[in-house]
Amino acid sequence: MVKRYSAQKMMIKDALMRLNHPTASEVYEYIRKSYPNISLGTVYRNLGLMAESGEILRISMGNSPDRFDVSTNDHLHVMCRECGQVFDADSHKLENMLKEIDEFLEESTGVHIEDRTMYFSGICSSCREKS
Amino acid sequence: MVKRYSAQKMMIKDALMRLNHPTASEVYEYIRKSYPNISLGTVYRNLGLMAESGEILRISMGNSPDRFDVSTNDHLHVMCRECGQVFDADSHKLENMLKEIDEFLEESTGVHIEDRTMYFSGICSSCREKS
DNA sequence: TATCAATTAGTAATAGTTACTATTATTATA
DNA sequence: TATAATAATAGTAACTATTACTAATTGATA
Ligand SMILES: [Mn+2]
Ligand SMILES: [Mn+2]
Ligand SMILES: [Zn+2]
Ligand SMILES: [Zn+2]
Numbered sequence: 449m450v451k452r453y454s455a456q457k458m459m460i461k462d463a464l465m466r467l468n469h470p471t472a473s474e475v476y477e478y479i480r481k482s483y484p485n486i487s488l489g490t491v492y493r494n495l496g497l498m499a500e501s502g503e504i505l506r507i508s509m510g511n512s513p514d515r516f517d518v519s520t521n522d523h524l525h526v527m528c529r530e531c532g533q534v535f536d537a538d539s540h541k542l543e544n545m546l547k548e549i550d551e552f553l554e555e556s557t558g559v560h561i562e563d564r565t566m567y568f569s570g571i572c573s574s575c576r577e578k579s
Numbered sequence: 580m581v582k583r584y585s586a587q588k589m590m591i592k593d594a595l596m597r598l599n600h601p602t603a604s605e606v607y608e609y610i611r612k613s614y615p616n617i618s619l620g621t622v623y624r625n626l627g628l629m630a631e632s633g634e635i636l637r638i639s640m641g642n643s644p645d646r647f648d649v650s651t652n653d654h655l656h657v658m659c660r661e662c663g664q665v666f667d668a669d670s671h672k673l674e675n676m677l678k679e680i681d682e683f684l685e686e687s688t689g690v691h692i693e694d695r696t697m698y699f700s701g702i703c704s705s706c707r708e709k710s
Numbered sequence: 711t712a713t714c715a716a717t718t719a720g721t722a723a724t725a726g727t728t729a730c731t732a733t734t735a736t737t738a739t740a
Numbered sequence: 741t742a743t744a745a746t747a748a749t750a751g752t753a754a755c756t757a758t759t760a761c762t763a764a765t766t767g768a769t770a
Binding site for chain 1: 639640641642645655657659660666667668669672673676679680681683684685687688689690691692693694695696697698699700701702703704707
Binding site for chain 3: 582583585587588616617618619620621624625642
């Protein structure tokens with residue numbers, strides 16, 4: 449069970465670095481330009497494996513298709529509901545607040561918090577200018 | 580365009596009050612016991628309409644099916660990853676912190692935050708006792 | 711009672727994703 | 741190097757959650 453770093457896997461990693469939080473099909477379409485034979489299944493499988501191993505991040509936002517992220521450091525995501533762009537925000541400075549929220553929830557629900565999911569949406573500055 | 584509060588709609592509302600943050604099919608299965616002819620489409624449509632009008636809440640947690648909530652007040656959700664139970668937590672006391680997070684994000688991304696989605700998961704107290 | 715829009719049941723269609731399978735590519739080994 | 745073992749792929753089928761469609765039903769109104 450030796451992990452083979454196939455050409456396809458490298459292309460997927462490369463696409464992730466070039467695109468901004470792409471969906472699986474965005475990765476697929478990007479690679480297809482230079483390598484038309486890539487299979488959508490291969491893209492999904494590798495993104496899933498990489499996310500599971502912690503090499504990349506899977507971002508589930510509501511009911512839209514999952515997005516993937518090469519940055520695995522702790523950070524938050526904000527999406528513009530006008531243009532769809534996804535913005536990163538370093539959550540370092542919020543660490544204490546987030547811990548406080550966890551503690552509050554543990555106390556009021558009895559659940560030992562192991563994971564939190566949060567994302568935000570609004571209108572980005574360039575979309576605000578346009579209107 | 581008179582809003583008719585059909586028998587089906589009432590059954591759906593009743594199911595929501597009796598079940599704990601159910602999915603559309605949980606609502607469907609519940610109603611089917613006493614009214615086998617109810618259509619899954621009707622359940623989906625009415626849940627969607629009620630959520631849109633603000634009469635109930637739609638809760639999207641990751642890639643699992645959407646859940647619905649009769650309580651429309653501001654509160655947070657915590658799910659036990661062992662038994663799947665969903666717990667409510669009044670977010671009143673966190674209001675200031677949440678606003679601070681919004682402000683931080685507006686400053687660091689330029690996006691004017693209009694909506695935030697957050698949910699948490701962990702192990703509930705009764706599941707912790709069992710192991 | 712006749713009319714007409716709202717709603718329904720039942721089913722078809724869709725989107726996103728995972729599963730399957732035969733084939734190809736890569737590595738290990740005789 | 742030739743052969744065997746197995747990891748990964750392309751292509752497609754299947755699946756789940758959800759929405760769309762349509763003909764029939766319901767119920768309010770004139
Ligand atoms: Mn990111
Ligand atoms: Mn709730
Ligand atoms: Zn924008
Ligand atoms: Zn539990």
